[in-house]
Amino acid sequence: MANKNLLVELFVEELPPKALKKLGESFSGVLLEQLKAQGLATADSKLTAFASPRRLAAHITNVAAQGADKAVSQKLMPVSVGLDASGNASPALLKKLQALGADASAVPGLKRAMDGKAEALFYDSTVKGAKLAEGLQKALHESLAKLPIPKIMTYQLQDGWSDVKFVRPAHGLVALHGSEVVPVHALGLQSGRSTQGHRFEAAKATVSLDDADSYAATLEKDGAVIAGFEARRAEIVRQLEAAAAKVGGGARPIEDEALLDEVTALVERPNVLVCEFEKEFLAVPQECLILTMKANQKYFPLLDAQGKLTNKFLLVSNIRPQDASAVTGGNERVVRPRLADAKFFFDQDRKKTLESRVAGLAKVVYHNKLGTQGERIERVRAIAKVIGAQLGSDHLAHQADTAARLAKADLLTDMVGEFPELQGIMGGYYARHDQLGDDVASAIEDHYRPRFAGDALPRNDVGVVVALADKLETLAGLFAIGQLPTGDKDPFALRRHALGIVRMLMERDLPLNLGDLVVEALGLFPQAQPGTAEQLTDFIYDRLAGSLREQGYSAQEVDAVLALKPQRLGDVAKRLAAVRAFAALPEAPALAAANKRISNILKKAEQADAHVNPQLLKEEAEKALYEATQKIAPQAGTRFDAGDYTGSLQALAALRGPVDAFFDDVMVNAEEADLRLNRLGLLATLHQAMNRVADLSRLAQ
Structure with missing residues (x-):
């Protein structure tokens, strides 16, 4: 019997919108995986996943009626x-x-x-190969069992006795192999060929499917439903862009992939409409208005060509009435109180200065082992003063202290109480209202940055200082009390904080010593145990290593540079470039291997300091190596001190010949103690000269 295409659909009540995309991918993916495992689907079988607010479905090509023996x-x-x-x-x-x-x-x-x-x-x-009915039954069971359901509910079947546990009550099951119904069951349902379309706009109350391949087209024609998640999403994007173009003036909908996915999961037949609100609300910070429209109403605010919020927004409706005025008018009435609340919060908050709110932070618990936000602010201030003094003048340290003192004050405002996502942002607005100056206001706004991968860094030096101090205080405090990330669990986002520190130190090329910063921060926590500083420093280097590998550096390159734990992270990129250039030299493999051999010898030696007595050099090879080292090491050192790491490493290439000859002709562990110690001293001198930029032994194969 020829292979045919298979369609399986589970029709349910409205699924959780934020989980719909994953549910659809899992349902279809496990079905295909299980059918392949039973020999019913082939490696060439193609999967099309469907997911709408009320259905999960999969279309799989080239499915056999019975698997091969x-x-x-x-x-x-x-x-x-x-x-x-x-x-x-x-x-x-x-x-x-x-x-x-x-x-x-x-x-x-x-x-x-x-x-x-x-x-x-x-x-x-x-x-005997599995028959499709029994194979699909097993696959369907596995697919439902493995669904990433956020929360299970229990409901009764129509018999009034049996109950089912599932994400939402299920009302229909379709299973078609070509045009034939495959007899399977799930969640108290028997398979058939009919489903339901849009609740209000379907052309037919019951949508009958002729065959597996006509599923999407029939559902759209008779059921007024775009079944495919990606197809529906693309249609929403098209309509959003068309509606914005119709508004004119360079208007564009705000970009938000998560919102777009959520709205795609809420509608079956998208219809984008233009709505507006009173211009007087534009006096409120646009972040507040945008957040309330997106988070509470799932609207797409419209921005003008300069990125400023307009008084128009886009609504993605699930119906297409001939006269949409009732829909737009209703949504305009709904959004007005939300915007009025935001305006009220903003007006009320500005009646008190940020400075007047600082005392209240002493009553806000930060962590039961680390005290209040007030105590935390004092620690951040202490770190910020030290960093500010190292980076610049007393003026920078003073501004950083002011910004650090006020950075958390907006936590006590009504606006941040309603929208915690706006912390920092509202502090910046209120600081400008209090006439604290743009540098301090921007620092308060930016001190949480970078909030996520790819986020911008603080805009000015004051912001960088406060952001560094804030993240260092968080890491030091939680490490001091043993609250470390475990596995994939990082409830305090310590990995993100560490990466933020790494990015600021590297991208701003700050002349700061990482080890000193860690010690300074941990000194504010009497709970810290011996070894915590090393533990925290290693944690930051681990985050740096992962970030560098993601940027395309090889594990060997990263290991070679970070093995030395360079304290100024702004140098790391230059060191990596130098290592990459050195590794391309023909002399590199031999020198890396020799360096590894030297490292192993020195580890085993009881006494080996970088001191050589020229009078004790007997063999020609060791004399030649000593002379070459005396000549080349200063050249490499001068370039290293000037920050020319590439030139420093390339200068060492001339050592290859003397190093090879030394190991060929000289017995390092001579019986005479003075000869042995002198040769070890020569190797130690060489080791120091070769490993200032990176640990070259890490490049050895």
Whole structure:
């Protein structure tokens, strides 16, 4: 029988919108995986996943009505147990064969093969391929069992006795192989060929599907539903862009992938409409208005060509009435109180200065082991003062102290109480209202940055200082009390904080010593145990290593540079470039291997300081190496001190010949103690000279 395409649909009540995309991908993906495992789908079978607010479906091509037969070899038992001395079958063997549907006539055909140290009997048989109905039943069961359901509900079936546990009540099951119904069941439902369309706009109350391939087209034509998640999303994007173009003036909808996914999961037949609100609300910070429209109403605010919020927004409706005025008017009435609340909060908050709110932070608990936000602010201020003094003048330190003192004050405002996502942002607005100056206001706004991968860094030096101090205080405090990330769990986002520190130190090329910063921050926490500074520093270097590998540097390059734990992270990129250039030299492999050999020798040596007595150099090879080191090491050192790391490493290439000759002709561990220590001192001197930029031994294969 020829292979046909398969369609499976589960029709349910409205699914959780934020989970819909993953539910659809999982449902269809596991179905295909299970059908392939049973030989019912092939490697060439193509999957099309469908997910709408009220359905999960999968279309799979090239599905067989029955899987191919399989040859199976099954181990029975050791020969010594299955056969007696005369080669006759034992009762145990006959019983085993009977369980497999065979009898004594199968004994002569049994195969013998070694299984470990003993010879065993194997029974070869052919297993009939699974029929589609039974194979799909198993696949459907697995698919439903593995759904990433955020929260399960329990509901009763129509018989009034049985109950089902699932994400939402299910009302229909479709399973079509070509045009034929595949008899399967799930969640108390039997499969058929009919489903339901849009609640209000379907052309037919019941949508009957002729075959698997007509699913999407029939559902759109008779059911007024765009079944595919991506197809529906693309249609929403098209309509959003068309509506914005119609508004004119360079208007564009705000870009928000998460909002777009959520709205796609809320509508079956998208219809984008233009709405507006009173211009007086534009006096409120646009972040507040945008957030309330997106978070509470799922609207797409419209921005002008300069990125400023307009008084128009786009609504994605689930219906297409001839006269949409009732829909737009209703949504305009709904959004007005939301915007009025935001305006009220903004007006009320500005009646008090940020400075007047600082005292209230002493009553806000930060962490039960780390005290209040007020205590935390004092620690951030202390770190900020130190960083500010190191980076610049007393003026920078003073501004950083002011910004640090006021950075968390907006936590006590009504606006941030309603919208926690606006913390920092509102502090910046209120600081400008209090006439604290743009540098301080921007620093308060930016001190949470970078909030996520790819986020911008603080705009000015004051912001960088406060952001560094804030993140260092967080890391130091939580490490001091042992609240470290474990596995994939990082409830305090410490990995993100560490990456933020790394990015600021590197991208701003700040002349700051990482180890000193960690010690300074941990000094504010009496709870810190010995070794915490090293633990926290290693944690930051681990984050740096991961970030560098993601940027395309090889593990060897990263290991070579970070093995030295460079304290100024702004140098790391230059060191990596130098290592990459060095590794391309023909001398690099031999020098890296020699460096690794030197490292191993020095580790085993009891006494080895970088001191050489020229009078004790006996062999020509060690004299040549000493002379080459005396000449080349200062050249490499001068370039290193000037920040020319590439030139420093390339200068070392001239050492390859003397190094190779030394190891060929000189016995390092000489019997005479003075010769041995002198040669170890020569190697230690060489090791120091070679490993200032990076640990070159890490480049050895």
